[in-house]
Amino acid sequence: MTAVIDIFYDFRSPYAYFASHRLRRDAITQRGHDWRWCPVSIDVLLNLQAGREPWEAYVDPLPRPKRAHLIADVRRLAAYHHLPLRAPKPPRPNPVPALCLARLLGEKERQAFSYAVFDALWQEQQDISTPEVLQSCLAQAGVETRELDAAFDDAARANLAEVTRQAYARGVFGVPSFVVGDEVFFGSDRLDLLLWRIERP
Template identity: 70%
Template sequence: MTVSIDVYYDFRSPYAYFAANRLHDREIDGHAWRWCPVSIDVLLNLQAGRRPWAPYSDPLSAPKRAHLIADVRRLAAYYDLPLRAPRPARPNSVPALCLAALIDEPARAAFSIVVLNALWREQQDIADPEVLAACLACTGAKADLVSAAFTEQARVHLAEQTQEAYARGIFGVPSFAVGADVFFGNDRLDLLRWTIERRPRSAS
């Protein structure tokens, strides 16, 4: 049974990096995965009742941030995946997300994995047009899309896509949606697979 699954992600999430590599390694195979770039900053602003591109407000307390850092390191070791702290420490993922939104599948999936690896393995600045052009070249997509990703139109489109995701029930990344069901977090991939396997054949 082939099921259509929407993958909501922001490159800035290390958990999206883990999930993308698990999917790339075919841990969950045989389904139609649709990659849906969204901005985590916009999602957080919408939840707080702020306008989409309101100034960033750190949502994490000191203990939660310390836990997140330790958790990410443990998971990298658990999955045996390379992990290096991004540079800059808080990457600007908006241009890369805008570019991903301009690319059709299956190139979008390939591009997204390449960008995640560039950020979390190679410490590349994914807001740099040259870095994005190199990532895009790996997919065979048109190089002239890079300049379009830095336009206000692309930024507006990303905000609109994120608002649509929020209206669907997406509040964080990565999230996986199958119909009306939403599974939040890399650690929900097993539950997603279990749920799909138990679905009646008529629900596919």
């Protein structure tokens, strides 16, 4: 049967980057389901889980051993998926303008733009918070050049926080997450389980 699948993602997540490549390379999105791309802020999700205000200053939630494991895990997964992976520059990029811009696009434009931003960040080490890089990503996605002021204003930032809050209320606590109805599948490694769940006889 066909299903409506909401994809919650933040460009700063390497696991979301891996999922984006599986979705395009493995032709998963050609299996007849309705995939809806839903940009959210991982920082806001973490703050909500900790009982903080959405845009409070970032606090690293990982202890040192888990952080070291995450870095090693990401490198292994990149090799496993045969994907180029380069450390972002700056080391902790600001994805908010790109997320806000993605929310201003139509669904098909948003998907193509998101693919371009993921690659700009994780392959080309570009600063995705700059208008120049965002315009380049729009061009790569086949989206006509547009004014970007709306992606940088307070209203767009507030909207991003609100849709992230709504996602959290649905059970989304991290990215990437795939939501079908009231079921949440967290992580790029849950794509196969998701497809099994919705396509089984």
